[in-house]
Amino acid sequence: MSVLVDKNTRLLVQGITGSAGAFHTRQCAEYGTNVVAGVTPGKGGQMFDEKVPVFDTVWEAKQRTNCNVSMIFVPAAFAADSILEAVNADLDLVVCITEGIPVMDMMRVKAMMRGKRTRLIGPNCPGIITPGACKIGIMPGYIHKPGNVGVISRSGTLTYEAVWQLTTQGYGQSTCIGIGGDPIGGLSHLDCAKLFNDDPDTAAFILIGEIGGSAEEEAAAWIQANCKKPVAAFIAGMTAPPGRRMGHAGAIVSGGKGTATGKIEAMKAAGIAVAETPATIADTLIAQIKK
Amino acid sequence: MNIHEYQAKELLENFGVATTRGQVASTPEEAEKIAAQLGNAELVVKAQVHAGGRGKGTFRNGFKGGVQVVKSAKEAREVAEKMLGQTLVTHQTGPAGRVVNKVLVAESADIAREIYFAILLDRATAAPLVVASTEGGVEIETVAAKSPEKIIREPIDPLGGLQPFQTRKLAGQLGFEHSQTKAATRLFDGLYRTFIGCDCSMVEINPLVVTKQNEVLALDAKFNFDDNALYRHPEIGAMRDTAEEDPREVEASKHGLNYIGLDGNIACLVNGAGLAMATMDIIKFYGGNPANFLDVGGSATEEQVTEAFKILIADKNVKAILVNIFGGIMKVDVIANGIISAAKTVHLSVPLVVRVEGTNVEKGKQLLKESGVTLITADDLGDAAKKAVAAAAAAGSQSQNPNSKEESTPK
Numbered sequence: 001m002s003v004l005v006d007k008n009t010r011l012l013v014q015g016i017t018g019s020a021g022a023f024h025t026r027q028c029a030e031y032g033t034n035v036v037a038g039v040t041p042g043k044g045g046q047m048f049d050e051k052v053p054v055f056d057t058v059w060e061a062k063q064r065t066n067c068n069v070s071m072i073f074v075p076a077a078f079a080a081d082s083i084l085e086a087v088n089a090d091l092d093l094v095v096c097i098t099e100g101i102p103v104m105d106m107m108r109v110k111a112m113m114r115g116k117r118t119r120l121i122g123p124n125c126p127g128i129i130t131p132g133a134c135k136i137g138i139m140p141g142y143i144h145k146p147g148n149v150g151v152i153s154r155s156g157t158l159t160y161e162a163v164w165q166l167t168t169q170g171y172g173q174s175t176c177i178g179i180g181g182d183p184i185g186g187l188s189h190l191d192c193a194k195l196f197n198d199d200p201d202t203a204a205f206i207l208i209g210e211i212g213g214s215a216e217e218e219a220a221a222w223i224q225a226n227c228k229k230p231v232a233a234f235i236a237g238m239t240a241p242p243g244r245r246m247g248h249a250g251a252i253v254s255g256g257k258g259t260a261t262g263k264i265e266a267m268k269a270a271g272i273a274v275a276e277t278p279a280t281i282a283d284t285l286i287a288q289i290k291k
Numbered sequence: 292m293n294i295h296e297y298q299a300k301e302l303l304e305n306f307g308v309a310t311t312r313g314q315v316a317s318t319p320e321e322a323e324k325i326a327a328q329l330g331n332a333e334l335v336v337k338a339q340v341h342a343g344g345r346g347k348g349t350f351r352n353g354f355k356g357g358v359q360v361v362k363s364a365k366e367a368r369e370v371a372e373k374m375l376g377q378t379l380v381t382h383q384t385g386p387a388g389r390v391v392n393k394v395l396v397a398e399s400a401d402i403a404r405e406i407y408f409a410i411l412l413d414r415a416t417a418a419p420l421v422v423a424s425t426e427g428g429v430e431i432e433t434v435a436a437k438s439p440e441k442i443i444r445e446p447i448d449p450l451g452g453l454q455p456f457q458t459r460k461l462a463g464q465l466g467f468e469h470s471q472t473k474a475a476t477r478l479f480d481g482l483y484r485t486f487i488g489c490d491c492s493m494v495e496i497n498p499l500v501v502t503k504q505n506e507v508l509a510l511d512a513k514f515n516f517d518d519n520a521l522y523r524h525p526e527i528g529a530m531r532d533t534a535e536e537d538p539r540e541v542e543a544s545k546h547g548l549n550y551i552g553l554d555g556n557i558a559c560l561v562n563g564a565g566l567a568m569a570t571m572d573i574i575k576f577y578g579g580n581p582a583n584f585l586d587v588g589g590s591a592t593e594e595q596v597t598e599a600f601k602i603l604i605a606d607k608n609v610k611a612i613l614v615n616i617f618g619g620i621m622k623v624d625v626i627a628n629g630i631i632s633a634a635k636t637v638h639l640s641v642p643l644v645v646r647v648e649g650t651n652v653e654k655g656k657q658l659l660k661e662s663g664v665t666l667i668t669a670d671d672l673g674d675a676a677k678k679a680v681a682a683a684a685a686a687g688s689q690s691q692n693p694n695s696k697e698e699s700t701p702k
Contacts, residue, residue: 076519102490102517102519103412111448111450138620142650154565156589157563161569161617161672249518278672279573279672279676280673
């Protein structure tokens with residue numbers, strides 16, 4: 001009933017002893033996520049909260065605990081190396097929460113990940129959650145509810161908004177994936193749309209995008225050709241002035257490209273229902289489901 | 292972050308990119324000295340402001356043109372005297388214009404041919420991309436629209452970098468003669484090293500010129516830097532000129548707030564960049580106009596929220612404030628305390644609409660209710676936007692009617 005993460009996920013936290021890393025590790029464990037290991041170079045041998053062993057390297061953590069997914073809270077200057085370390089250890093999935101990683105670093109990471117089996121979510125993202133089973137990230141667990149709607153989004157709080165609208169109307173979620181707001185990242189809207197389309201327990205999904213780049217348009221074209229499930233979308237940034245970075249490094253309209261209007265038109269042309277306002281994201285999907 | 296023309300020139304020179312000889316001056320005497328050192332050649336004096344259209348701009352003192360050709364050191368001093376300390380108005384500065392604190396004194400290039408050459412980080416391929424054209428000196432968007440066949444694209448391997456054969460290929464495609472190839476390829480290579488070495492998201496040379504003396508020079512450069520990488524380039528961070536930026540944005544950045552000023556009348560305070568953009572959008576959808584983008588981030592303190600309010604109400608256009616918080620890790624009661632403390636320290640002269648949801652929402656709502664702060668509460672995002680638009684419209688119509696009783700009643 002989910003994609004990428006579930007009850008069987010064995011989580012490693014890179015940067016587990018930092019303040020944000022420690023806080024969110026506890027939050028995830030409290031939600032029910034199976035946290036099996038932590039890594040902080042130089043702190044190997046310690047126990048986190050008297051139950052999670054800390055290692056110096058991801059390689060060692062994998063050998064000793066058979067962890068298969070990593071959550072990264074390492075500071076921006078060192079985070080690219082941490083992603084590569086997790087890829088080198090052949091983990092299934094890396095979720096990089098860290099914000100502010102230089103884009104050149106991510107460019108090299110992306111190039112070095114080619115041909116490897118490890119998948120990346122983020123950076124600069126809220127993480128991924130399969131409600132009732134596994135939470136990997138900084139999202140508040142209680143707003144979610146197990147169910148069969150998938151959610152894909154570049155943003156954090158805007159995702160919470162959509163999830164909360166679904167939950168309060170009785171629609172639970174299969175998995176919610178926050179792919180992050182940076183110009184170069186791991187899984188794209190398209191990659192996630194494919195995962196949800198193939199997941200028998202996802203009946204419909206929501207795609208939340210924003211100005212900048214062309215990832216939403218690519219997902220729309222694929223959905224039109226391949227996806228039979230109901231899909232609703234929302235694109236943020238109709239009122240954003242061109243040439244300005246709207247918080248996220250990736251949210252910028254430049255050279256007349258990546259506008260909200262262009263993305264909305266591409267979505268509509270692909271037969272995807274687009275919410276007129278952020279207050280009606282769930283309503284728009286529910287109308288599609290009931291059709 | 293933007294930098295001045297003279298700073299761009301310095302950066303390029305550090306990486307061996309050929310530019311016209313010249314230096315920056317802060318006084319007319321300096322301008323004269325630099326001009327004398329440059330010799331007898333025809334020179335150009337250029338006002339240094341972060342805005343295009345300088346050549347066609349006009350100074351407040353009536354002097355026309357922020358770019359002047361001069362023939363002597365004495366003339367360079369006279370022109371610098373008319374520019375320095377004066378306000379230059381161009382089509383990009385707006386009517387307020389910009390004060391000129393520095394002028395660049397440089398050799399005037401004897402142009403035979405103009406080329407467009409840029410290196411940018413292409414998101415779709417996650418790799419650097421050279422975009423070039425023989426049609427230089429004009430807007431590249433215009434070239435792309437009118438004659439797309441004249442745009443050359445050369446992708447660069449993100450790990451291997453720009454290869455020598457690629458620089459030769461580009462020189463050929465851009466029509467450089469054999470006698471110019473060496474200078475051209477050296478310039479392309481230097482430009483790529485600048486792009487990587489300064490963590491740029493874009494370096495644009497427009498125009499890159501061939502002079503009648505057969506030199507290949509970068510005449511004007513535009514840089515876009517990756518803000519996330521500035522920590523490892525303190526020398527570039529030091530080039531920031533806050534006098535050229537919106538004072539509201541400068542103030543906000545001091546407090547770690549992500550603020551962009553706009554020209555509407557409904558201020559917004561939101562946590563999260565996506566939700567902040569979406570909040571602006573919904574204000575517009577219901578017929579209002581957002582006054583700003585403001586993301587207080589995921590871990591704002593009470594002090595940051597107070598500072599945010601100060602910046603919002605310092606904008607005289609603001610007729611209403613909309614607070615939209617979806618507490619995740621940031622708890623709603625913490626935000627509520629921030630709002631209450633801000634309302635007490637800052638005199639809130641405009642209606643405040645508050646919509647809160649998420650972690651500890653009941654506690655937060657209770658705090659707001661008991662605080663006695665005058666505010667309009669909203670149930671959801673749609674409701675909040677409608678109420679903010681209505682409040683701003685009511686305040687706007689009041690201020691248009693100076694005889695209205697309500698207006699003189701202090702809240």
